Amino acid sequence: MPELPEVETVRRVLEERLKGSTITAYELGRPTFYRRPPKAALAGLVGSTVEGVRRRGKYLILLLSGGKSLTLHLGMSGRVCLGGGGAHLRFRLVLGDAVVCFHDARRFGRVGCKLPRLGCEPLEPEFNGPSLFRALRARRAPIKAALMDQGIVAGLGNIYATEALFAAGLRPGRAAGSLSGADCARLAGAIKKVLSSAVALGGSTLADEAYRDPLGRAGGFQERTCVYGRTRGRCGHALKATRRPIAGRTSLYCPVCQR
DNA sequence: ATAGGCGCCTGTAAGC
């Protein structure tokens, strides 16, 4: 599912391909099927030039001329494709010769939404052991739920929260506020390491093929996971699932390596 | 303010 590394991979391709292009038309998918983007988000779209593509957490932001911008969220199954058609078309942008399609089978994605309050960008320097410790100290929720809370850290979902907790040797069910400064330093480092390695590999394309970059290329991180999607950990130990799901998600961990 | 649960969705896979 598109998390920070997948969205960042999409961002890089879009920025490279679209920067400097002017939007000549757009098209909405079946409006009875997909909720219409807010009118204000579409106003003045045609004629605007793409000045850059940003990412904030799991949100993509097209920066447009005239101080405008257009946000995209891929949700669970959203895919951005350069050119071509395909099923489940939600939104299409035409920029001269270039065409960008947003396909969204499960309809959890968003176009033109307002950004909610988001926490730290985990790959920025302001995210570190001390800032993570401050953000978690008063929390009683399980650490994994806190990591997937976009208002605390922006961009982590089930895959990368699971992998980061393994890398830091922490169990997903542990109360967030019980982590020491040293735990937080280790965890912040693990998050940066896992995310940057996943970005370098172009994200994760799982068995369901839900994610591919805008040129149709699969990611490579799924082959490097230690825990997620495995029955036996990369460490060689049998993995366990927490007795109850955390934040509604099955949560795998290694009972030997994670304490 | 925080935490937990539900509903939204459909494609895939497992189960009978």
Place this chain on the structure above:
DNA sequence: TGCTTACAGGCGCCTA
């Protein structure tokens, strides 16, 4: 073989 059911999960909203 063909049907039904469970599961996947990001996020907004609701309640306590």
